[in-house]
Amino acid sequence: xxxxxxxxxxxxxxxxxxxxxxxxxxxxxxxxxxxxxxxxxxxxxxxxxxxxxxxxxxxxxxxxxxxxxxxxxxxxxxxxxxxxxxxxxxxxxxxxxxxxxxxxxxxxxxxxxxxxxxxxxxxxxxxxxxxxxxxxxxxxxxxxxxxxxxxxxxxxxxxxxxxxxxxxxxxxxxxxxxxxxxxxxxxxxxxxxxxxxxxxxxxxxxxxxxxxxxxxxxxxxxxxxxxxxxxxxxxxxxxxxxxxxxxxxxxxxxxxxxxxxxxxxxxxxxxxxxxxxxxxxxxxxxxxxxxxxxxxxxxxxxxxxxx
Amino acid sequence: xxxxxxxxxxxxxxxxxxxxxxxxxxxxxxxxxxxxxxxxxxxxxxxxxxxxxxxxxxxxxxxxxxxxxxxxxxxxxxxxxxxxxxxxxxxxxxxxxxxxxxxxxxxxxxxxxxxxxxxxxxxxxxxxxxxxxxxxxxxxxxxxxxxxxxxxxxxxxxxxxxxxxxxxxxxxxxxxxxx
Numbered sequence: 117x118x119x120x121x122x123x124x125x126x127x128x129x130x131x132x133x134x135x136x137x138x139x140x141x142x143x144x145x146x147x148x149x150x151x152x153x154x155x156x157x158x159x160x161x162x163x164x165x166x167x168x169x170x171x172x173x174x175x176x177x178x179x180x181x182x183x184x185x186x187x188x189x190x191x192x193x194x195x196x197x198x199x200x201x202x203x204x205x206x207x208x209x210x211x212x213x214x215x216x217x218x219x220x221x222x223x224x225x226x227x228x229x230x231x232x233x234x235x236x237x238x239x240x241x242x243x244x245x246x247x248x249x250x251x252x253x254x255x256x257x258x259x260x261x262x263x264x265x266x267x268x269x270x271x272x273x274x275x276x277x278x279x280x281x282x283x284x285x286x287x288x289x290x291x292x293x294x295x296x297x298x299x300x301x302x303x304x305x306x307x308x309x310x311x312x313x314x315x316x317x318x319x320x321x322x323x324x325x326x327x328x329x330x331x332x333x334x335x336x337x338x339x340x341x342x343x344x345x346x347x348x349x350x351x352x353x354x355x356x357x358x359x360x361x362x363x364x365x366x367x368x369x370x371x372x373x374x375x376x377x378x379x380x381x382x383x384x385x386x387x388x389x390x391x392x393x394x395x396x397x398x399x400x401x402x403x404x405x406x407x408x409x410x411x412x413x414x415x416x417x418x419x420x421x422x423x
Numbered sequence: 424x425x426x427x428x429x430x431x432x433x434x435x436x437x438x439x440x441x442x443x444x445x446x447x448x449x450x451x452x453x454x455x456x457x458x459x460x461x462x463x464x465x466x467x468x469x470x471x472x473x474x475x476x477x478x479x480x481x482x483x484x485x486x487x488x489x490x491x492x493x494x495x496x497x498x499x500x501x502x503x504x505x506x507x508x509x510x511x512x513x514x515x516x517x518x519x520x521x522x523x524x525x526x527x528x529x530x531x532x533x534x535x536x537x538x539x540x541x542x543x544x545x546x547x548x549x550x551x552x553x554x555x556x557x558x559x560x561x562x563x564x565x566x567x568x569x570x571x572x573x574x575x576x577x578x579x580x581x582x583x584x585x586x587x588x589x590x591x592x593x594x595x596x597x598x599x600x601x602x
Contacts, residue, residue: 137496138526145500145522148515153565158514165508169464172457176464248466252510259511286511293511300568323571384468 159286166288173247173259173291240393242266247291256296256319258282260389263291271351273392279357279380280304280345281389292391296383297358298326306358307346311336314346317358317377326359328375333366337375353392357381444596451595452493455482456502464509473573476581479506480554483521484547485592487528488535499525513565520557527553540586548582 132140152158242262250257262268264287272284274294282296295302300321306328307314313336315328331337341361347354359377366373462478479502486494503518510517527550528535535546555578559570 134496134526134529138522141496141500141522142519145503145515145519148504148518149513149561152514162508162514165505169460169505169509172461173464176461176466180466246466248464249468249472250510252512255511257511321568 162286163288166291170288170290177247240267242268242391242393243388244268244292244391245388256282256299256302256322256383257285258294258296260284260292260294260391261290262391263288265289267393268292268391269394272394273352273356274389275356275392276381276387276389278382279359280352281381281383283351284391294389297379297381298383304352304358305346305348306343308337308361309342309344310338311341313337314348315343315375317343325362325376326379328361328377330372331375333370333373335373337361337364337373339363342380343377351394443598444593445598447490447493447596449493452486452490455486455592458482460502460505460509463506474576474580476577476584477551477554478581480521480524480551481547481581481584481588482592483525484528484550485589487525488532489593491529491532494525495529496522496525513561516558516561519561520554523557524550524554540589543589544582544585547585548578551578551581554578 131137148158244260244262244266247259247261250259258281260268260274268284268287270284270287274281274284280297282294282299282302284292285295286293296319297304297317298319298321300319302319304317305314306317313331315331315335315337317326318329319326328337328343339361343358343361345352345354345356345358357380359379362376362378364373364375456479459478459482463475465475467475483494483499483502487499499521500518503516503521504514506512506517506521507514531546531550535543538546552575555574559574
C-alpha cells in the first residue's frame with residue numbers, strides 16, 4: 117500500500133488552514149476588544165467606518181420617507197381640517213402661559229445678571245431626526261441624522277417634546293450616537309418635583325424598569341411623583357422632565373428603598389428630537405484636595421454619583 | 424429545470440442529481456454583502472426590530488458554504504468590524520462572532536450541502552445560534568445581564584429565511600432554462 121502524506125501537493129496550495137485563520141482573527145478580535153473597551157484608541161477608525169456607512173444609512177431611510185410622503189399626500193381634507201382645529205385649540209390653551217414668557221424671560225435675565233448667575237438653559241439647540249435604533253438588545257442607543265457638522269458634540273443632552281431622552285455619547289460628522297436614559301450604564305441626577313429630594317436615576321437596560329437608586333428608606337418619594345433633572349452634573353440642564361415614579365418598595369432589611377420609574381419622554385419611539393447645546397455656563401470643578409497617602413477612587417464612579 | 428428525484432431517495436444518497444452551476448461573477452458577492460448590510464441597518468422598531476434576523480450573518484453563511492474560495496474567515500471578520508461600527512458595540516465583538524461563524528460554516532459545509540434547501544434550515548439555525556452565543560459570551564465578559572428569551576428569535580427567523588436566501592443568491596448562477 118502506498119503511503120500518501122497529509123499535506124496537499126503544492127499546486128493545490130490554499131494558504132493557511134481555516135483553523136489557523138480562525139486563530140489569527142480570533143486573537144486579533146480579542147486584542148481589539150481589549151484595546152477598545154479599556155483605552156478607546158480606536159475612535160478615529162470608528163468614525164472613518166461610520167462615514168463610509170453613512171450613505172447606506174441614508175439609502176435605507178428612503179423607502180420609509182417615501183411611504184410617509186405618499187401617506188401624507190393622500191391624507192384626506194377632513195383629517196387635515198380636524199388637525200388644524202385641534203392645533204388651534206392647543207395654541208389657545210397654551211396662550212396664557214406663553215404670552216407672558218418674553219417678559220418673564222427678560223426679567224429673569226435681568227435678575228440673574230444682577231445676581232451674577234449663569235444662564236441655566238443654553239439657548240441654542242439642534243433639531244435632529246432619529247435615523248435608526250441600535251440593533252443590539254443590550255444597550256439602549258439611537259442614532260441621529262446630525263453630527264459634528266451641525267455643531268453637535270459628545271456629552272450634549274437630547275430631549276423630545278415630553279422630556280429627556282438621553283445624551284450624545286459619540287459624534288460623527290454626519291451622525292451622532294445617543295445613549296438613552298434607559299441604558300444600563302446611564303445615570304441622570306434628578307430631583308423630585310414635589311419634595312425637592314435629590315437622587316440619581318439609573319437606567320437598567322432592556323426589559324427592566326429604570327430605578328431611582330440609593331434613596332434612603334426615609335426619603336420622601338411617593339408613587340406618581342415627577343422627577344426633573346437637577347442640573348447638578350453639568351450635562352443635563354436643570355428642570356427637564358425625566359420620569360415618573362411608578363412604585364416605591366420599602367423593606368425593613370434593606371438600606372435603600374426600591375423605586376421603579378417610567379421615563380416621561382418617548383425613549384422607545386422614533387421621531388424628531390432636540391439636541392441642547394452645552395452652554396459654557398458651567399463653572400469649573402473646584403480642585404480636589406490633594407491627599408498623597410489616600411488611594412484615589414475611580415473617577416467614573418464619582419462622576420456618576422455627583423447628584 | 425429542477426430534476427425530479429424519486430421520493431424514496433435518502434437525503435444522504437450520494438447519487439442525488441445536482442445541477443452544475445455557472446461560475447460566479449466575483450462582483451456579485453460584495454453586492455450581496457452591501458444589500459445584507461442595508462437589511463441590518465433598516466430603521467425598525469418594536470416587534471419587527473426584535474425579530475429581525477442578522478441578514479449579514481445569513482449571507483456570510485451562504486458564501487462560506489457555497490464559495491469557500493472567495494469568502495472565508497478573514498472577510499467575515501472584516502464585515503464584523505463594519506457591523507461593530509453600525510451597532511455601536513465594542514470593536515471585535517461581531518468580528519469574532521462572524522469569524523467563528525465562517526469557520527463553523529467551512530467545517531460543516533460538506534455536510535450541509537448534502538441536504539436540500541429546506542432540510543438545511545435546522546443546521547443553519549444551529550450555525551446562527553453559534554454566532555449569537557459568541558456575541559452573548561463576549562457580552563457576559565463585559566458584565567452584561569442575561570437577555571430575555573426574545574434573543575433567540577432572530578436566529579430562528581434567519582433559518583426560516585434560509586431557503587429563500589439560498590435560492591435568491593444562487594439565481595444568477597442557474598444554467599439557462601433551454602439546456
